[in-house]
Amino acid sequence: MIARIPQLQRFLYSHYFFGGLRQAIGVLLPALILMGVFQMYSVGMIAAIGAACVAIIDQPGGPRRYGTNGMLAAILLGSATAAVTGLASSHSLLIWLVVPCLCFLFSMFTVFGKQGGLLGFACLLIMTLTMRVPLDPHEVLQHTVYSFLGGVFYFVFSFAAHRLLWHREELQALSVALFATADYMAARSRFYDVNSDLDESYRLLIHAQSAMTDKHQAARDTVLRELPKGRGRADRLRTASLNIFIDMVALLDSLVATHTDYATLRRTLPNSDVLIFSRDALRKLSINVSAIAFNVARNRHVKERNSVKAELRAIEYELEKYREGGLADGDPEVYALLVQVLRRLRNATRLVDRMAGHLSGSGNTELVDMRLDKSLDRFLSRKTWRLGMLTSNLRMDSSHFRYASRVAIAALLAMTLSAALSHTPILGSMGSGLSAHSYWIVLTVLVVMKPGFALTRQRNGWRLVGTLIGCALALVLFNVTHSPDVYLAVLVVTCVLGYSLIQVNFMAAAIFNTLFVLLVFHFLSPTTNAVIGERLVDTFIGCGLALLCSYILPWWEHGFMASLARAARKSNQAFLKTGLRYAELTRAQAAAHAARNSQPQRETQGDGATVEPAAIEGLDTQQHEAEVRWRVARKNMHIAFGNFAAAFYRMMDEPIKRQNNVPELNNLLIQNHVLASQITSAIPILAGLDHVPEGIRKSLEAVELYLDDKDADPPASIETEGELAALAYPLRQMVKAAQLIRQEMRGLETAGSGS
Known part of the structure; x- marks a missing residue:
């Protein structure tokens, strides 16, 4: 019997890990070349920062045209932000005006949706990392050019990777959507289990459906971005992916159409074997879809599946018994409902078998629904950016305006507190460290603060726990070994995992990002571990400020x-x-x-x-x-x-x-x-x-x-x-x-x- 695919395997074959690997290579490569080959440490760091800001836009899933335009915008706006921040960094008063204004401006980019929010955060990140050291006016141009070239390098690298590995991206986005569909099917099977609570089952189902909707749209935007046009190898690959996608959506329709008054069903047929067989059939089909998703991600054929023939035949037998017992005449609606459940389970089985057939390598190049060939582009996401969207939200009753105001105030408070701490005599020797890395407080505020209070509070907890664990792991690593080769290997691994997990598990991403940053600073200043304590203190301060400022001009979900x-x-x-x-x-x-x-x-x-x-x-x-x-x-x-x-x-x-x-x-x-x-x-x-x-x-x-x-x-x-x-x-x-x-x-x- 086929077992469920472990979460670790699902992650390693997902576009999250693949995208994180692409982002890490694009960010680290210019730094490693400039530092390792040419010994240009400061230039390599600046180029890596420019590349990292562009990498934020290059998220897995979604139409490439939006990602390409977003990366180009990040290069231009990021370079302009680096220039403005660099010019202001040497003026002790001007920087206090520029930083809150930029925080407000780029936080307002949330009016453009998810892509706009990512672009705004990318610019804020380059602002924060540029203000870490004051720049003389003659250094600003060099800094901006190096950052610009780093961003251009990442854009070229990413564009080439997408062109070469487009089919792998399609398969991985499709695989994630299939896994989400399998999770949704497993959640639906709980309704046929008389021992499960209906309210809890409903909460799990809606959560699963909400997550599945996002992943289906990501797969839709990826798979449908370029439709097959001929009979070449690329078109055959696109047709196979498109067929699986069409059947996946049809499977979802079949499942959604099976909504039932489960309370009435349990009350009418409390000890019915039909419910047990329906539950088992859905669970087996869920496992089959997971196996298909796993093989799609690996680009392999499906060799083995769980059979639901026994459950379907058992349901048929039970329905015949009910019919002979008079249920069809005494309660025709309940009987018709049970017949519909059987029909849809059969239909779901047929669709799952057909999806597996698309992976059999038979070479079929025909769409399963030829009528959709010319109309699938209508299902893609449509995004329009207009300046009026920004200006029309400059009012107090706009949630975007309130959020931008909170971020600007929080950044101003973070700068104020950093300056106060650096001039507090009681901190002693630690004061210089806090002053040198005070931008970490601002960075923590920008990472943690989100438009919604609940998301900000969630991220606060995850960021704190992740930073604490990351600092502890760094301390252990620095005391266990002093090998630069080990440090470099761990740095690369943590960079990949940090990028990969940011959309999957924010706390785990915070752990690896913390370890990555501490390793970077250890390479730059290997004589002391004080940076670990500074990182921990700054994170606690930043999280506290973010949570406190969440109550300023709040916009609650209601x-x-x-x-x-x-x-x-x-x-x-x-x-x-x-x-x-x-x-x-x-x-x-x-x-x-x-x-x-x-x-x-x-x-x-x-x-x-x-x-x-x-x-x-x-x-x-x-x-x-x-x-x-x-x-x-x-x-x-x-x-x-x-x-x-x-x-x-x-x-x-x-x-x-x-x-x-x-x-x-x-x-x-x-x-x-x-x-x-x-x-x-x-x-x-x-x-x-x-x-x-x-x-x-x-x-x-x-x-x-x-x-x-x-x-x-x-x-x-x-x-x-x-x-x-x-x-x-x-x-x-x-x-x-x-x-x-x-x-x-x-x-x-x-x-x-x-x-």
Whole structure:
């Protein structure tokens, strides 16, 4: 039996480790060459700093055009920042004005999203490392040029690495998304375990879905950035990756569409073997997807998989027993629900097997869904940077303005405290060390402070613990060996791991970054270990200042929650409308093709009604366009829900008195998830009907009215004959969820206006 892939193996084959290795080589190489070959220690350090700032932008995942533009912007803005900071560093008063102003300006870059925040932090990092020593005016130009050349070197190196290793990047981004999908499947399997708590299972599921949404978007931006155009080897590789991605998204759709009232299911069938078999089947499929992800990362074929045939056959047997026992007649909706679970498990099994088949090396170069070939670029992230986005947020009610103000104030306080400590006689000999490395306090503040209070507090703890462990490890290393070769090897390893873990485990990244920095200073000044104590003290001071300044002009998460809830409702509304349009055109297309196929018989019988081929072709085009729009709306729905869920759980990490409207928001979170799941389930069924019965049509209209915040009168009963029984449960859940969303949103708006 295939076992789960250990986390360490997942990390070592991920694009996080691969990206960290690329970043470390690009940063260390100019320094090692200049220092080791030409003995130019100061120049090598400056060039490495310039390269390190550009490396911050070069994060794993995402469209290359954004990474390329971001790195170019980092080179230009970073060089300008180095020049301004260098000129101000020799003026004791001017530096006190320049540093807070630059902190405010570059912290405002968060208005441009994640990429803007990284660019702003890169510029702040080069500012902080430039202010560590005062520069004479004639040295500023040299410093700026060396920093610029270091950044250019990293850009050229990274561009070449991306061009040569593009397929490896695609596979690793896809692998991370597949692992996240497997984790999501494992979280869903808990709902079929009668011994697991439903509320806890729901929290784990939403966390897993939020993490999975980000990784799916990263894979989408990587895999879809260049589509196959011909029959060459590169196009065959792109097609294989694209096929796995398409099936992965289809698998997710199948899973999302299986949302069930698990409490009712457990209450109706408390000792049912169907639940056990469903749980085991999902867990096995989760392990299979993990194995596929691991083999995708290694670019190897799948040789062995867990079989779920036994579980599927056991579920079939149990359903037959229930049917014979009268469940299909006595409680048709529950029976139809169980049948749907079986069908979707079969569908998931088929998709997982097909994904494994893409890795079999069969050489198939055809897309599994040819209709998507020309429309996949619509699923890529779109980012627009405008100066107006910056200027329009220069107001007190902007969270970005408040965050930038906090960072500027914290940096000013850090400089003030550093100056005060360096002139305190009681510190004795340690005072000179604190003065020499006082920029560490500013750097700690910039690293730890985030727009949200919860993230800042989290990073505070992780940074403190990581620094403490890193200092302890450095002290042990310096006392165990004095070999420069060992120090150099450890320095390279810690640099790679520090870059690799920054998005995975911030505390572990802080450990390795601390050890890396201490090794760098040990090479520059090997006579003393006092730098370890200085690093520890400065980190504690910086973390304390960051936490204290988090209470200055705070912007708590509850201030965003209403807008995020509205965005989630709006995305579900668009998901439903585009889905209904897709189902309508699919029914019209099927009717047109049926009429076309029966046309020769009508012509023989003298019936003059005909269906023009051009009309059918136009209908096919409209149907395809509607399907693409529905899929894009589904992607947007997942992103909006993930943003809402992430913000809600961040709010729950804030002080209790700042946690407003928790019951309403929690219910909104659940009901939006329920609604999205049932829309995913209902639309394909609606698309397969010949016509929509009156009761079902009125129920759908009621859902739309509720989402429009209007009164509605859903029918008391709907049609359940034949295949319509499979539609009854999703529709009732949709009506109920939409009604509760309207109710909770009204309560949220009332509470917001009251406060």
